[in-house]
Amino acid sequence: MGPVASHQYCGLPTELSNFQGYFECDDAVKVGRPSSIEDVQALVSAFPHVKASGVGHSWWRQQFCAGNTSDSINIVMTELKPTLDFMAAPADPKQWTSQPVPPSFPIQVDEDKQTVTVAAGVTQRALLDYLSEYRYWKQPAGWTLGAFAWFLDQTIGGAVATASHGSSMRYGTLSAQLRGLKMVLANGSLVEFTPEKNPHLFRAAGVGVGRLGVTTEITLKIKPQLPVTRSLLQPSFRDFATAIKTVQDAYTAAKKAGDTEAMKRALFQVDETQAFWAVPTASVQVTSYSHPEKDPSFVVLNISPAGEPLVQGMNGPGDDVVAQVEKAPVPPNPRMAAAGSTRFWSNMYVQALRPKVAPGTFESRRAFLSMSDSETATTAGFAPYDQYEVAIPLERAGTCLMEVGNEIYNPARPLYDGFRTPLLLRFTTKEDLYLSPASDGPLMWINMEDYISRSSGRPNDLFQRTVQLFRQRCGARLHWGKAGWPQHAKCFQGAQEYPNTWCSFGCAVQELDPAGKFASEWDGWRWQATRGGQPVPFSSCCTASGFSTQCKCAPRSDCSAA
Template sequence: MGRTNWAGNLTYGAEALAAPRSVEEVQDLVRGTARLKALGSRHSFNGVADTSGTQVSLAAMDRVTGFDAATGRVTAGGGILHATLAEALQREGRALSNLASLPHISVVGAAATATHGSGSRIGGLAAQVAGLQIVDGTGRLREITRAGDSDLLDAIVVGIGALGIVTQVTLDTEPTYDIRQDVFEDLPFARLEAEFDAIMGAGHSVSVFTEWAGESARQVWVKSRTRGELAPRGPFHGARPARCDTNPVPGAPAVNATPQMGVPGPWHERLPHFRMGFAPSSGEEIQAEYFVAREDSAAMIAALRPLGHEMRDALVSSEIRTVAADEPWLSPAARGDRTCAHFTFRRDAAAVARLLPRIEDALAPLGAVPHWGKVTAMPPERIAALFPRLRDFREIVRDFDPEGKFANAFTRRLLEAAA
């Protein structure tokens, strides 16, 4: 049908696209279709959401359906985007603990691929999920909650689309809060390696942007909780304060990015890097990302810096982020606090294919784990060895999808490697 993902690097092989408007329509679709796969906001860069049959978009099921004042939890349809949810929460005086760099992505898709923001004390976005409803491969609607079966919820919340179609999600929230965002330029790598924990822990969420060449990282974005406007910040670990709003993508318009310069604003207007309603990131791109143990952060930086010159022509920007340990089985942070190296490449598949093995070999001694929604050159056997619960997850897939309706090339190779 010629549909592509958001960045245009992947053309889906699906024969059809279905857009059910109710749980019952989803159930009927599952019962009557041999091969199908949930399709979120199309922000994955690999075939995790592809199928040889029918892709299923829940874009019409994108509303908040309830707030629980007693627990502070919010329930929404399986097609809701973070931007839509955030605005609804703000009207209720509530907030999420974190957001990804793009508010354009779907809540369920982000959880299913272990997507995250940055924050040394904050887990991935899947850790916010307190319950979900999912239509399994038989068409049965199952409800799994943290209170009812926390281990099963941890098993399926990062489900990489292998278990069914999530029609409803319930999330933990907290009272709304404001964030100020300060940007600093030219952070010396020597300071970043030596003072990594202090730098990345200096705010609620901290990101370092670099192209890896030279002696310094280009920018540090520090997002801090605040109850009011604070005084301007001075130098930051050897980096100087930016003089005006900027964009984390070199050369991109500052208006596309969320407001900076220490001006406080609502959480959902500061935690993402990019504003809803504007083109996110750089557009035509390919992304990769790898997680290492937090204690290996300096070693990760030292391993990647020698590749800066080699990546120069293909790399748009790279971002260093942190994620706290969380519980989902297939979360890369399931075994402890993590540091992430994210790469946004130009949409040059051949160049990326040359660079990925170089990056992965450099990070292999650190046990680097790839992001489920981004490209990698790692063979399935190597990935499977990095996830101790993957064999257990394989058994749950058999229970939820006995006929393999939701299987695709991506999950089939991975689960066979875990056998």
């Protein structure tokens, strides 16, 4: 939602950090600049600690950095030659009317199967723009993804790896739209995962968080572009929270009754809904959408990887290992942290959003909300910020908003002074991927940004208290690529936060990366198991289809949950 820095797709990589120059990796960590898949394989084989990097869209150093020693390397996937060439000079699909698409080109569209195979280092924006212009053959209006994110300038590989998302009760996150992917494993081999060939490993790789290998290309489901009508409501926060509580109650009642159609009708009320919550003024801008194919039957209750026929991913279109080059971070902006400026900044951002949320009928690519490249460029370097996102079970969503709202607007100790930009709320359905925050059911996502701490030089306690409330009161999971892990998930207990899927992901790690080449600096990749109440070697509980039902996924014993 907020200001972001522009990205360069050529030249020497800078230090390994998020795009505003914070959370820097240790200076000893190397940067790998492969120009081919073979180079990627060679680099993975040569180093004991490896992590894939895109454009550095991360606020979590411990997960972003391969390690903290000179035998650690972050491999920059944006510099493979086909990707670099395309990002430097995006191609118009029209050129393929007079010549075949070269097999090395980093975006391959299959209109018959309605899929696109794309190199992992291509950004989401570049992919969407290319698809929308792919209109010279079977779809005069072009193609698009079923749902896409607000911030489009992260690589598609990173977006899928962290379950980045838009707002859809049919298409779910970008990971749920995945139909296959290729990955370089710890031994340097290039493998392909599809739900038909290897459903267990696909469920792990679909939200792999970089823990299983280096993703080189991704195959996604696409859909024809069509006219979409956007509507706008502007309720108070209390009215909005009440509306979400109504959806929550309808959904939970239908689920308890086993009434599938009633569950769909409930979820339909928030399908493709996006809302901007201006916290200081307790106002909300809610966008909803209508189009010819949309009615309650459009909603799905669970996106299963084996739910429809899939296609195999196609192949993607001298290694350089260099030291990091220092780059100054975005400087503080004292105006953002100034006392008494809360409503000023909130109102300014609300006004800036008005053209984006205005009602009207547009092609899909324009109708659904995302940050434009001009907005990205205009706000680059404006002020440093940390972005957080929490994923709240829909079965608690309305209650959560009401309870947290009571704390935010408590006259005795209001929390709203900790916010500058509106919170972005979206909704997705359940999906069968082990580390998807939606693995247990539909979600309400809340994206929020701390603009105060880095410009003031002191903790933003009001903001952090709000994040804590979402975690403690609402059972919120954290987004895998954003901030909050060091403060709000200390001694991460995966067996408790992902009780039904954490150990199946651990079994995929046991099979693909038992030595921990892709473990990064984070200490949360821990798995333990018991059988009959007694501790057993974790590997003894792993089967070809995941974690054995004869075992229990046990919490970490080296520290208590936090």
